[in-house]
Amino acid sequence: MSSSQGVRVKVPASTANLGPGFDTLGMALSRYSWLELKEADHTAFHLIGDEMKGLPTDKSNLIYQVSQMVFAEAGKTLPELEISMYSDIPLTRGLGSSASAIVGALAAANALIGSPLPDSKLFDMATNLEKHPDNVGASLFGGIIAASWDGTHADYVRIEPPANLGTLVVIPDFQLSTSKAREALPAQVSLADAVYNISRSSLLTAALFAGRLDLIRAAMQDRIHQPYRAPLVPGMSRILAEAPDRGALGIALSGAGPTLIALLDLNESGVDELRHYLLDTMQAEGISASCYQLHPVAEGVQLLDDIKNKTFLDMIRGEVTA
Ligand code: HSE
Secondary structure: OOOOOOOEEEEEEEEEEOOOOOOEEEEEEEEEEEEEEEEEEEEEEEOOOOOHOOOOOOOOOHHHHHHHHHHHHOOOOOEEEEHHHHHEEEEEEOHHHHHHHHHHHHHHHHHHHHOOHHHHHHHHHHHHHHHHOOHHHHHHOOOEEEEEEEOOOOEEEEEEEOEEEEEEEEEOOOOOEEEEEEOOOOOOOOHHHHHHHHHHHHHHHHHHHHOOHHHHHOOOOOOOOHHHHHHHOHHHHHHHHHHHOOOOOEEOOOOOOOEEEEEEEOOOOOHHHHHHHHHHHHHHHHOOOEEEEEEEOOOOOOEOOOOOOOOHHHHHHHHEEE
16 A cells, blocks of 8 residues: 555755765764655656756656665555655765665655565665665664675664764865765775774774764874875865864765865854864865854654645745744
8 A cells, every 4th residue: 555645754964984984984964855755647756946956857867766666675566656855955065965865765665655664674775776874874864873784785883973063064166976086096005094994983983972072083084085085175185184173073074075074062162263264275275165064963764744734845945944
């Protein structure tokens, strides 16, 4: 049985890697995508907002494709769908927009047919599509995720974000595709660099679990991806070196970039100084950028149950201005 009214989900953005935890650590952030799926007579798309411009409005659309994977996995046939989507997550900037679309489609399609697939199955399917579990794990489960992927199955532990942990993201006004940012990486790294990252990633995971924000500066260091990606983001090397002396607990490239994410102690002041520093440094490199304070969010993808009372557009208006 599918729901004739359709289903709606809200999916958080995410940051991946957190510096040393390349393809392993992720954290859900307070920017969102909303998706509605309904069974229909003919497939139709309502892709609303600037971030949706240029996306396919035929059956090659990612949301449609991923939904069909869920139905096939569950042995169901729902070939025609009405798909509505709005996203506040900037595309191709390192804040997990594609992961949020995949997770939203998996969760909504599963809910539409009565949720036959467990979350662990959705996580494996999402990771198989993204090829790394960091962003999709955070969008699916919320909080901070430490995850591994063996090519078939993803294992994870979810960590509750420390209560006083905040973030400041600086989003440059240019796009950087994950594939381009991965092409910059070497095929091999030295044992010394591998050990450098393993130790920091382990320390960071344990520090976040224990709420030891004092260790973030030492732990949020990387030698296996950021040095190779730095030439793709003007100002990045300087910002990574200097931001911890300008009020950041630590700073990293967010996922594959070009966004940079600073972790903050919300009990400390100085966020305005850090914001000015980040924007001024980008500007000195000729890069215009936007800076936002985002919050780690404990909740992953949520099924919204107010579908009877409001149209999708009215619901979005309420959510976005809320
Ligand atoms: N861990 C991935 C990377 C995230 O850094 O390439 C990209 O979305």
